[in-house]
Amino acid sequence: MIQAIFFDLDDTLHDSQRPFRRAMEQSFPHPYASVPSDTAYKMFRHFSDLLWPAYCRGDVSLADLRAERIIRMMEHQGFVISRQEAERFQACYEREQQRIELFSDASAVLTELQEMGLLIGIITNGPVKHQAGKIAALGLDSAIQSEHIFISDAVGIAKPDQQIFEWVARQVGHSPGHLLYVGDTWENDVAAAMEAGWHSIWYNHRSRKPETDHQPLAEIRLLSDILDVWKGAEKEG
Incomplete structure (x- = not known):
């Protein structure tokens, strides 16, 4: 689950x-x-x-x-x-x-997932100040608890190193099999998360090609598709 x-x-x-x-x-x-x-x-x-x-x-x-x-x-x-x-x-x-905006369906998806009782977080590569500035500009600092936001320069490990996912799993106290990662890049997001034992969803809105034989839970074009994927996974599980 x-x-x-x-x-x-x-x-x-x-x-x-x-x-x-x-x-x-x-x-x-x-x-x-x-x-x-x-x-x-x-x-x-x-x-x-x-x-x-x-x-x-x-x-x-x-x-x-x-x-x-x-x-x-x-x-x-x-x-x-x-x-x-x-x-x-x-x-x-x-x-x-500093003028960036969330994808149109992102806010509603995050809210609904949280209302379902799921822990929601972010794992992102980059300098702390730079990434934190974008998170604030998007209003995500008020939507997601700070202890669930992980920036690579603060952690000391960056994607695609699977150790960042292993480290986050320990921090939140969940086994990898109970964790899901959603991202747009194959190597950094899909493959790296799965190598750490996580589930993954590939948000392939740029119509890219897979780079390895990893099998994510789903490939989606809209963030809102996550809701159907998650509900389907829960029924099967």
């Missing part, structure tokens, strides 16, 4: 492509604006994930990671930008991230 559901934050509870798109439009005039935003964002996330382990090891600074990911993304699209341009983009991107 599932007793707690944890969520990824970025691109799971809110559309993280929107602030990226706005920052691109403001920071890079023509011809940079011709880069398709969906393609650009996927590559931006790719390079961010690629550089993340080096940041976790202390091999690169956070500032270097943030500059390098946009430089590499633009290079992949055939454009060369300077470090100064990359830093201006990052400043704009951070401003836009």
